Amino acid sequence: MIEDTRPLEDVQGRRDERGIDIDQAGVRDLRYPITVLDRARGEQQTVARLSMSVGLPYRFKGTHMSRFVEVIEAHRGEVTMRTLPAILRELRERLDAESARVEAKFPYFLEREAPVSGRKALLDYDCFFLGESIGPDEGFVLGVSVPVTSLCPCSKAISDYGAHNQRGYVNIEVRPRRAVGEEPELVWIEELVEVGERSGSAPVYPLLKRPDERHVTMQAYDNPVFVEDIVRNVAEELRGDARISWFRVEAVNQESIHNHNAFAEIGWTRPE
Amino acid sequence: MIEDTRPLEDVQGRRDERGIDIDQAGVRDLRYPITVLDRARGEQQTVARLSMSVGLPYRFKGTHMSRFVEVIEAHRGEVTMRTLPAILRELRERLDAESARVEAKFPYFLEREAPVSGRKALLDYDCFFLGESIGPDEGFVLGVSVPVTSLCPCSKAISDYGAHNQRGYVNIEVRPRRAVGEEPELVWIEELVEVGERSGSAPVYPLLKRPDERHVTMQAYDNPVFVEDIVRNVAEELRGDARISWFRVEAVNQESIHNHNAFAEIGWTRPE
């Protein structure tokens, strides 16, 4: 009885009379397995949380939400900086829209080698891709959150021994430069991880044996940094990288002597 | 032994040689009890999650994080749209900074009366205040997240009976207009709650007896809205409110027929 096939009205396609454009209409918190590029292994399978939307002109009542899922289902094979332009194009076509936006957040894994023993295991990094297409313009952002050890320069300087230290996160977002009509410059997650790790007192590792623990303990003590130092270290490197046209870097320390966090942030756009 | 009183170096005050300004340096995820303004009862005590920061000129190595806590401790009595200007001023003075930023996120409670039985109980709303002071400029934003019921117009139109509905959140952020040298116009949390509730299919309530449940079930069925309708409803009201110079409204539906959410968003700045 409920399977009848009379034509069903396209309610979303009804005319809206209020004359108000909508910047974004779409789906959010859609979890999907995706494949991303991996510098060492070619590709890597992970699980993303997706947000996809389009701009909706004032005359339409609603957008067609199921088409977002259809587009991502068709691209299950790969959601990367390389395929985002095609995904944005399809969203605009399928949804008859003048703008589209896709954001994919996912954990990414890299094999890290302990500094003395050489023991290997995987470390997880929270990453995201963001692609936006508005009229003739396209923009892409790659974000990576890099865990590091940070050791407080003040605590070291004023104490007879010891120094408080903690896990911190260096959150780096970059917009690769892009010549008109070309794909954006490729910036690897792996490169941003390395920039982030160099900015702290020491990297963190998934697996450390005793000689490794001795190494990182002393490495951190030898390289004290404030959150302010971390963001400046990253800013200095990224300004010098001609592939990058914009970045935002944030450092957040899980302060070991407080129950709140310290943070610092720098945003930067390459002058024309 | 560790209580000696030799003068301790001000490491944060050291000179930094990299020539890089920092946009924000401060503390985050600091939980603190605060008092906010309550239209009906004068004031309300709640618990906030605070983020406080200042801009740091290129010549200083770091900021003095403990002073943020000192400033908020001194204002334990009230953190509201009325006191934010003073808090920002103190942060700039105490930290010798040319900009400051304070964000307070907190739950706010309003007594809601069931529509038929008149039974009363408290409903919670996630809110935030944001204040920014940069050079001679100050900006303030008030944000309120309003839970509503939304019933799908498409589901209702194409089905012989029933219609899928769900809890949704209408997230409204407004920047009150502000004449030079004066406090910003006062916009009450209560007013934004009312705007948000009017935009959905029906309000949600903390306490409903059977006649109330009958009422809201039928009210929602009589007023179907997409997320797109919700943000347009709010946009239309806020554009007409001369006290508001900017807003952003987002509607998010916890779709009852999917495991992902639908959303729509409109941002707007009042033309000069």
Next chain:
Amino acid sequence: MIEDTRPLEDVQGRRDERGIDIDQAGVRDLRYPITVLDRARGEQQTVARLSMSVGLPYRFKGTHMSRFVEVIEAHRGEVTMRTLPAILRELRERLDAESARVEAKFPYFLEREAPVSGRKALLDYDCFFLGESIGPDEGFVLGVSVPVTSLCPCSKAISDYGAHNQRGYVNIEVRPRRAVGEEPELVWIEELVEVGERSGSAPVYPLLKRPDERHVTMQAYDNPVFVEDIVRNVAEELRGDARISWFRVEAVNQESIHNHNAFAEIGWTRPE
């Protein structure tokens, strides 16, 4: 200089004199890619959040945390109900412990077909494996969280039209029966998903076209359930499944007329 190779003391192996056994000592919030069994496709790659621990006898000061990561790194290929016994055995051997515990939480994806159009896409389910080994005993639990639509029987009965409905989650945990010396009975994630979906008013889907939306809207209206009905529906099915020796089922509704959730729970152990 910091690479010297003098022997480093095994501090964890020091004797503790307080005479207090520790129930669990280990690592938590370790994110790792894992492979799990997939009934339709053989296996599925996903990302897990792992907790691994051992019991620590009173005489030892600490456990050797790096060995947990070594064991999981060695099993990167597969963490499933089939391999948990071997992982637990290795943890006990490597850490010289009389008990071990492993918990893996991960999203699992199944292709779901829309009920009328037949359109396919992936739906995500939060799952977990738990394995415990204490002396000669071993125990295993499989958990699956199944999203469903639930439509309120009271709202339907007392209203002239419409009925409030919402997304709910049916959280099912089962302990498969296990003959002495044998592997536990295999219960598939897919089977628990089906039990969960049958217990609600209608399944949720990743992708629905208009005829599908009409179908599920009317299906839900035709099958109203309280959270109490959901857990009883699941309990009735699982009691009748001889492979299951224990279960706990919980239903949680994101009430569309409230800003809080409704829930119900039943736990059950098969009588000897």
Next chain:
Amino acid sequence: MIEDTRPLEDVQGRRDERGIDIDQAGVRDLRYPITVLDRARGEQQTVARLSMSVGLPYRFKGTHMSRFVEVIEAHRGEVTMRTLPAILRELRERLDAESARVEAKFPYFLEREAPVSGRKALLDYDCFFLGESIGPDEGFVLGVSVPVTSLCPCSKAISDYGAHNQRGYVNIEVRPRRAVGEEPELVWIEELVEVGERSGSAPVYPLLKRPDERHVTMQAYDNPVFVEDIVRNVAEELRGDARISWFRVEAVNQESIHNHNAFAEIGWTRPE
């Protein structure tokens, strides 16, 4: 039209024929302002997340969810270890149930004084109350999460200088002893905070000036502890406290050299 007053059927009160008792049916994630006992100031206002449920006999289809909110609304004045017995009693009476359960999670604030400068500010602790009433039996649990600094004994012992340290949380749950027919022994949140703080390398503070930072840095270096040491320190104290009939203590370290956490746990019941 929708305000008519015909009697509405009590659908929840319908008979269920499956013969299955439900352990818990109720509401969850209900946010409410509550007042709790404060040793220094008499009482403290905070915001709780509540879970309330009753057991439902096999013969009833559902429970009456609105009554949970009515009971908590009536007790807005105070939800504490002292009032939980009355709340449980009312839930059982109002809902005609043989068991009831209430859980309230809330942040609690204590003024902490910096160890050298004496500067004061508030520190937040996640706490919970749990009350259960089943037939003639009642049980109560108080939980407190205490942030501490922990400094690694292994890292200190094997390194020429420095030692990794981090913020950790000591999660203590106690069941106060209770003579038949009497209220449970009063255990203060403040007491458990002190036990937790003594168990780590150093307390954490909301506000530290330079002499304070020097103090806690060296205090932590002088008192290295593993998570295993922390839980044994707490266990030793609580076993010696005759007011406590059961406890569970868990220590979790936000390891500064890893991206995962270390933890240890001990549960204990006082022998009769």
